[in-house]
Amino acid sequence: MTNANWCVLIACILPMATVGLAKVASRGADSYNNKRPRDWVAGLTGWKSRANAAQLNGFEALPLFIAAVVLAQQAHADQASIDMLAISFIAVRLVYIAVYLANIHILRTLVWISGLGISIAILLLS
Template sequence: MSLANLCIIAACLLPVVTAALAKAKGFGKRRRDGGYDNHDPRGWMSKQQGWQARANAAQANGFEALPLFIAGVLVAQQSGASQGRIDQLAIAFVVLRLVYVALYLADQASLRSLVWAVGVAISIALFFI
């Protein structure tokens, strides 16, 4: 399995990690005490504020970023591009997504948007290498 394929798995797991971060505040508490409500998870999440709300938004954006990245890796591989170059771009994408999440949690909107744009550019670049 190539590094790029491992990066696909990592990119797919990152939204799961951010979802856990978003819900962490409510774990271990009873629902009536404001704990996580698995009967209405989206309603519970909509009431969160601060970094938990931003973690949830990072989760949603993580899922939104996946199709273009996955398609880019697969197209690059099927086109016979250099696997080393594909791996480099895929690793850069995952690293940028980690930075993106950290910036989202830290409420650094402008820098976060810049990192997001570079990640999208990497996903598009995979189609053309």
């Protein structure tokens, strides 16, 4: 499996891990309720609510990233370039999660644009 393929797997897991932070940190009346997860999410505030929003955005970012990696590999683009960009995408997504949780909205937007640009760059390799 290539580094880019590993990055696809990581990108698929990141959204669930992001909201997992909020689930693990919830205690008492705020405890995660697996019987009614949507109700639990609806009651979140602060960084836990932002963790859920970052999760949703992570899922939104997946289709373009996955398609870009697959199409670039099918086109036999330079694998080292695909790998480097895919690793960059994961790094940017980790920064995105951090700035989202920290509520630094302007930086979050800039980091999001960077992730989009990386996915487009991978796609253009094809």
